[in-house]
Each structure stands twice: as structure tokens, then as C-alpha cells.
Amino acid sequence: MKAQHFIDDLADAIQKDAHLDEAARNTIYRNLARLKDTKVNLLITGATGCGKSSTINALFNTDKAKVGQGVDPETMEIGRYELDNIVLFDSPGLGDGKEADIRHARNITAKLAELDEHGEPLIDLVLVILDGSSRDLGTSFELISQVIIPALNGEHKRLLVAINQADMAMKGRHWDKGRNQPEPELVKFLEEKVTSTKRRIKEATGVDVEPIYYAAGYKEASDAQNPYNLSKLLLHILRHTKAQKRAVFIQDVNVDEQMWKDDDRLEDYRKEISISVLESIRDGASAGADLGGQAGKAIDRLLGGRLGGAAEAVGRVIGGVGGAIFGLFKSIF
Ligand SMILES: Nc1nc2c(ncn2[C@@H]2O[C@H](COP(=O)(O)OP(=O)(O)OP(=O)(O)O)[C@@H](O)[C@H]2O)c(=O)[nH]1
Ligand SMILES: [Mg+2]
Incomplete structure (x- = not known):
């Protein structure tokens, strides 16, 4: 099942919902x-x-991004992949020689300065990936400190x-290959890498x-x-994305549940992802709708009260197809 379908299902349910007046129905329908x-x-x-x-390829429903086998960089200039609702730009970092580095830095700076049709920065999020197997992350720190952070104009x-x-x-x-997780020695090592990365950028x-x-x-x-x-990476991607755009991701995430199951269990990432996306759908769908008094608690119930009573009318309407939505989340996450 694709998420696209549940937005359509939701729109259908809203058109049929007798508790909402016509104006509210239309607003929600337009929002969806x-x-x-x-x-x-x-x-x-x-x-x-x-x-x-x-x-x-792991995060999204795509195998379009070509995975390299040899040492030649597969990503020469900024690659662009369009999924249903996500546009991915894949740019080399630094470390491919002086001239290439200057070109890549210039491309990244220009991309980060680009504005969308509303005059907002085009790039919602820049994900910088460091190679954890590399002893020398100097060029990556340089990329972050000298190229990316200055280009973000304070929007860190x-x-x-x-x-x-x-x-x-x-x-x-x-x-631990069997459990697909790090042993304590490696956890310690990775935590130190996190700490030193944080410190060097600071x-x-x-x-x-x-x-x-x-x-x-x-x-x-x-x-x-x-x-x-x-799943931790996806949750952090969501948290770094504007609340109203978080719902958008769900339409393109990898539906192979095997991708999502192994993590450090420091948080219930999959549950947090579901909540974050459902909140975003609810808020996005109800924006501007006059729902006075037509409160419902269905989404809240679906989430076991996690929204703390915040769910309003759209929550109830979503509840109409919420079983399907939540089923989708459950099957993926
Ligand atoms: N062991 C291991 N290998 C990985 C992991 N992620 C990627 N690789 C391998 O690392 C190599 C490079 O991965 P790519 O995804 O092509 O890297 P890239 O950043 O897209 O490379 P370019 O496009 O050439 O810049 C491939 O052989 C991958 O299979 C990982 O988490 N663990
Ligand atoms: Mg690549």
C-alpha cells in the first residue's frame, strides 16, 4: 500500500463526514x-x-541511486532524483582534488542559496554523511565548517x-553480525566519534x-x-524538517520493514516517526478550517493517548481511515 492512497482515502472520508460543515470539509479537502x-x-x-x-536507497522506495563498486566517485556533479514527493540532490563532498573541490563547494553553496517559488530556501534539509570507517574526517569537517554552515545563513x-x-x-x-548491532566496545568508539565530531564543528x-x-x-x-x-536517521530527518512538510516523507519511505527494525532502542523511533507524521498530516489537513466544537479524539486513541488530548476534529476524521493509515505505519515500522 502506498501512502498516496491514504491521503486519497482521507479526502474521501472527509467528503462523507457528516459532523463537519461544508466549509470545513472543503478547507480540509484543499489542504489534503x-x-x-x-x-x-x-x-x-x-x-x-x-x-x-x-x-x-535504504531510506526511500528507490534503487535509482547507483551504488559504487570501485574507487571512482559515482557522484560527479549534483545528481537529482525525483521520487513522488521528495526531490533528492546528491552532491560529492570534498576530497576529490583541488579543482573538483572548488567546483563542488561552489555547487553546494549555490544549491543552498536557491529559493523556491514562495521565496523560501529550496533545500529543506542538508544531510552530511561522514564515513565512519575513515580515520581522517578532516575534509568532511572542512565541508561542514567552511562550505555548508556559512551557506545556511544561520538556519542551522x-x-x-x-x-x-x-x-x-x-x-x-x-x-555483532548475528544481531546486526555494535558490541559495547564499538558503541563506546562510535560515541567518541560523535562527541569529537560535535566538538570539532563547535x-x-x-x-x-x-x-x-x-x-x-x-x-x-x-x-x-x-x-x-x-529509523533513528529518519526520525532525525523529520525533526530537522519543518513540521508541515514531515507528512510528505511518508509517501516515499522504503516499505521493506526489514530496513527499519535494528536500532539502538534509545527511543522508540518507529513510534515517534508515526506520531510525527500523523501530527503533521493532522495539522496540515486542518490548517485554516473552522472546526469550532467539532472535536474528536480518534487519532489520539489510535496513538494510545500520546498526543495528550491535542487531536481535534481532523483527528476524528482521520480516525475514519485511521485504521488503514496506522496499519500502514505498523506494517512498515
Ligand atoms: N559495510 C558497509 N558498507 C557500506 C555502508 N554504506 C555503504 N557501504 C558501501 O560503501 C560503498 C560506497 O557506497 P555508495 O553508497 O556508493 O557511496 P556514495 O557516497 O554514494 O559514493 P559516490 O557516489 O561514489 O560518492 C559501497 O560498496 C557500499 O556498499 C554501510 O553502512 N556498511
Ligand atoms: Mg553515490
Whole structure:
């Protein structure tokens, strides 16, 4: 089942909902139509071979991003992939030689300065991927400190730093392949990498970032490994994206549940993803609708009271098809 369908289902249910007056129904219907057309633009960058393409393919319903086999960078200039509602820009980072670096830095700066048709920054989020298996992350810190942060014009929330290939950080040692998770020695090592990344960016720019670590995993003819902490990565992507655009992601996320199941369990990421997206749908759908008194608690019930009574009429209407929506979330996450 694709998420596209549940926005249509939701629109149908709203047209039939007797509790809503016509004006409210029309407003919600228009909002849902707009939601279906909303695009979210993601810029993904990082050194050659850090795993940009692998991360794109793991997160989203696509295998369009070509995963490299050799040492030649597969991403020469900014690549562009259009999914249903997500537009992905895949740009090389620094480290491909002086001339290439200047070109890449210029491309990234220009992309981050681009405005959409509303005069808002085009790029909703820039995801910088560090190669966790690399001992020298100097060029990546340079990319973040000297290219990306200056181009963000103070909007640092648009930046997410993530350390990939967590499984290879100690050359493959202390990775529990059976459980697909790091052993305590590796956890400690990765946490230190997070801390030093945070510190180095802070020292260079004064900006606080909260890096996370994960593994995009791989698929080869003879061997495959599922991702680790991919749901954590998605939750952080959502948290770094404007609330009204969070619902947009769900239409393109990878529906293979195997992708999402292994993580550090520090939070219930999958539940938080569901809540974040449902809140975004609810708020997006109800924006501007005069729902005075027509309160409902269906979404709240669906989420086991997690929204703390905040769900209003749209929550009840969503409740009409909410079983289907929540079923979708349950099947993926
Ligand atoms: N062990 C392991 N390998 C990974 C992981 N993520 C990516 N890889 C491998 O790293 C290599 C490079 O991955 P890509 O996804 O092509 O990296 P990229 O950043 O897109 O590379 P370019 O486009 O060439 O800049 C491939 O062989 C991937 O299978 C991971 O989490 N763990
Ligand atoms: Mg690539």
C-alpha cells in the first residue's frame, strides 16, 4: 500500500463526514490536495564512498541511486532524483582534488542559496554523511565548517550530520553480525566519534550539531546486511524538517520493514516517526478550517493517548481511515 492512497482515502472520508460543515470539509479537502503536491527537497552530501547512494536507497522506495563498486566517485556533479514527493540532490563532498573541490563547494553553496517559488530556501534539509570507517574526517569537517554552515545563513536546523558505516568503524571488529548491532566496545568508539565530531564543528564555527551514527547496510551478490539505526536517521530527518512538510516523507519511505527494525532502542523511533507524521498530516489537513466544537479524539486513541488530548476534529476524521493509515505505519515500522 502506498501512502498516496491514504491521503486519497482521507479526502474521501472527509467528503462523507457528516459532523463537519461544508466549509470545513472543503478547507480540509484543499489542504489534503496541497499536501499531496508538496515537495520536500533534500541535499545529501559527503566524501566519495561514504554511502550517499546506499543511504538514499535504504531510506526511500528507490534503487535509482547507483551504488559504487570501485574507487571512482559515482557522484560527479549534483545528481537529482525525483521520487513522488521528495526531490533528492546528491552532491560529492570534498576530497576529490583541488579543482573538483572548488567546483563542488561552489555547487553546494549555490544549491543552498536557491529559493523556491514562495521565496523560501529550496533545500529543506542538508544531510552530511561522514564515513565512519575513515580515520581522517578532516575534509568532511572542512565541508561542514567552511562550505555548508556559512551557506545556511544561520538556519542551522536545516543541517543534519550523520556518521555512516558504523559497522566498519573499527574495521569490522566488534560488530555483532548475528544481531546486526555494535558490541559495547564499538558503541563506546562510535560515541567518541560523535562527541569529537560535535566538538570539532563547535570549535570551528560555534554551531552546535547533534550527529548520529548508523549503517546504511549493503547488498552484494554473496552477502547482505540490513541497515542499523535507519529509523533513528529518519526520525532525525523529520525533526530537522519543518513540521508541515514531515507528512510528505511518508509517501516515499522504503516499505521493506526489514530496513527499519535494528536500532539502538534509545527511543522508540518507529513510534515517534508515526506520531510525527500523523501530527503533521493532522495539522496540515486542518490548517485554516473552522472546526469550532467539532472535536474528536480518534487519532489520539489510535496513538494510545500520546498526543495528550491535542487531536481535534481532523483527528476524528482521520480516525475514519485511521485504521488503514496506522496499519500502514505498523506494517512498515
Ligand atoms: N559495510 C558497509 N558498507 C557500506 C555502508 N554504506 C555503504 N557501504 C558501501 O560503501 C560503498 C560506497 O557506497 P555508495 O553508497 O556508493 O557511496 P556514495 O557516497 O554514494 O559514493 P559516490 O557516489 O561514489 O560518492 C559501497 O560498496 C557500499 O556498499 C554501510 O553502512 N556498511
Ligand atoms: Mg553515490
